[in-house]
Amino acid sequence: MDTENGTRWLSDEEQRAWRAHLDVSRLLSHQLERDLQPFGLTNNDYEILVNLSESEDHRMRMSDLATATLQSKSRLSHQITRMENAGLVRRENCESDRRGLYAVLTEQGWDTMRQVAPHHVASVRKHFIDLLTTDDLKALYGSLAPVAKHLRSTRGRV
Amino acid sequence: MDTENGTRWLSDEEQRAWRAHLDVSRLLSHQLERDLQPFGLTNNDYEILVNLSESEDHRMRMSDLATATLQSKSRLSHQITRMENAGLVRRENCESDRRGLYAVLTEQGWDTMRQVAPHHVASVRKHFIDLLTTDDLKALYGSLAPVAKHLRSTRGRV
DNA sequence: CTAAGGAAGTTGAAATATGAATCATTATCG
């Protein structure tokens, strides 16, 4: 209890950390987006490509992809439609569950991925990773992983 | 140089830290948004309110507000229009520069802020701050503040 | 087997975001 009404306001130290996280999170996402722009991709596009690239047969069920990328089904559906129009992915029916669909990386999508990935990694390094020490990174992971876990579990309700 | 083409891919440790940051950043923003929903506010709305609340005379020039909240002028303009319709802020002309406008907190906006802030802080605590130790927070700030600084300086070009 | 309910995905309309063009005013400079 800090003040009259019982609200525990943030201390200066807490404020600073919180704002830093917030700022980095937004500035970084903008910067990465900008760095992807020359390739005609958005962060969302890229994330889809990464997920598909890393998957068995370069394919994922729409639902799983939605979960993995933290998007709503609807949003993902639109997103995939756009990427389909751009030739990066295609939809394929699912044998085992005829309601289901796979999003599948096309040849062109895979090529794009191989071409863009190095630039993206460079961008992540330049604007984040390489600005931190190994200890920083360890500490960061140690701090944030539990938070992520908490948030994932809290997700969907509360 | 790690591989054939000279790309320095991320090590496992780097990957983990990077993904953790990414995940927290998005999950948290969703969670905070959800916690604001009962009050009819979005994260963006709230951030505007915070900025205005903390400013001299509860007012800020549009440009400054745009910079402070990392939004484009266009986006901020729309945002303020919406908040104006909701009765949270109003626009006022600027004497010294007749091109300029102030966004000003209304009484209702200020009341809203006072009512919502405690809940928002509680939410930030519950989903972030209170999951971290004091040392975590110090380290976080130490790591991220320079990154934020870098990103702010890089911003607008490169 | 079948009806009820749930899960996978899509769709369309409304809300919000982005980017370029525009308008009015102020700054600058020869």
Added chain:
DNA sequence: CGATAATGATTCATATTTCAACTTCCTTAG
């Protein structure tokens, strides 16, 4: 001073996101 550039902000068009409604197929209890 007057022309030109730059600033502050909005607007219009387009793209993306959101939300609710809907379709199809699957699951399960009776």
